[in-house]
Amino acid sequence: MNKDRIELDGAEGGGQILRSALSLSMISGQPLRIINIRGRRSRPGLLRQHLTAVRAAAEICGATVEGAELGSRSLTFRPGAILGGDYRFAIGSAGSAVLVLQTLLPALLFADAPSSLAISGGTHNPLAPPADFIERTWLPLLRRMGARVDFELLRHGFMPAGGGELVVRVLPSELQPLHLMVAGAERSRSARALLTGVPGHVAERELERVRRHRGWSAANTKVVRLPEDQGPGNALLLDIECEHLTLVFCAFGQPGVSAERVAGQALQQADAWRTSGTAVDEHLADQLLLPIALAGGGSFTTPLLSDHLRSNRAVIEAFLPVRIDCQAHSAGGQHIRITPV
Structure with missing residues (x-):
């Protein structure tokens, strides 16, 4: 060596x-x-x-x-x-x-x-x-x-x-x-709004914005309330489970940024990936580049x-x-x- x-x-x-x-x-x-x-x-x-x-x-x-x-x-x-x-x-x-x-x-x-x-x-x-x-x-x-x-x-x-x-x-x-090379057929989508030390309406507005977006349903959205001592904080997580992998897209609540805008940021990330047709x-x-290199080889597609x-x-x-x-x-x-x- x-x-x-x-x-x-x-x-x-x-x-x-x-x-x-x-x-x-x-x-x-x-x-x-x-x-x-x-x-x-x-x-x-x-x-x-x-x-x-x-x-x-x-x-x-x-x-x-x-x-x-x-x-x-x-x-x-x-x-x-x-x-x-x-x-x-x-x-x-x-x-x-x-x-x-x-x-x-x-x-x-x-x-x-x-x-x-x-x-x-x-x-x-x-x-x-x-x-x-x-x-x-x-x-x-x-x-x-x-x-x-x-x-x-x-x-x-x-x-x-x-x-x-x-x-x-x-x-x-x-x-x-x-x-x-491909993500494969989509199996499910879900959205979770994490919340601690932040008014509850913030998470509800984030999820309402998600529900109104094409391809997302109310049945698979939920608010996750965390203990108060773990905050303050707010994150919106979108999971898209496909045949070959699950992708997680995230946006964070920040002062001066509306809940609707936070949701829009996460949805934009998810849409950009899904419409690209890549895996x-x-x-x-x-994040995958190093472990694949350590394995001695591999391949993937990305936008x-x-x-x-x-x-x-x-x-x-x-x-x-x-x-x-x-x-x-x-x-x-x-x-x-x-x-x-």
Whole structure:
């Protein structure tokens, strides 16, 4: 295995470059040097959730690290062996526990023993996938690839308070290729409005907007009232279950944004994906790229090439002997193919 240090410039992307690079450094055993971390963001450098991911990754594989400080714009990470065990990490803010999970979980699949992982922080953060996406969309596909993972959301955590907690249990697993060219026939649709510490009419108005939209019915909508100490917070979740996968689309209530507009944002995401005729929405495309590459190959279709997907592709190809080809699909959208080299 090549032990040469991988050097990356993080100026062109956000935290995704850091997270993927940490995962791949742990798994490949290759030391990492990254500069200009989140260089073009309004608040460049490591924020709390990024720092938690760095320190957690270092603990899991016994890495030596330079630059693991809030605001740091450069990092050197020299990994050791990935060790299974019981781990608990706290972000200390509403930073995304889900994104920290996605940094660590791929590595724990390659650990020497089973693991449990508890992460506290934000579970429903507008700048990250919600925990529901992980549970209903991402993990079922990883399990189809051979990953042995259990997931439990213990407590919701919204912006700005945080305080959520999720737990996963991971067994060492060998990933197999995944091919997702079509979503398949639609089986069901449902909408849930999560609510805590917010007037009840907000959720009712969100769901009323959904019911009036073509393709959605009143029978499959409901308000989920969470304990008051888990808020304040509001999220609208739309699930579309198809033959080959389930997609989750989410929009968050925010001050100054009407309930009807929140619902419109979620519906727009769902419509854009469904009318594209592709299997995987743009956010899931980015999230699937790394596990499929670790499996040695696979393919899927997606509406477009996001900036996250482009930067993630460059990081993966720097670490792994794979090639990621992106071609315009004849029926619309993009065909992504990962092959060994």
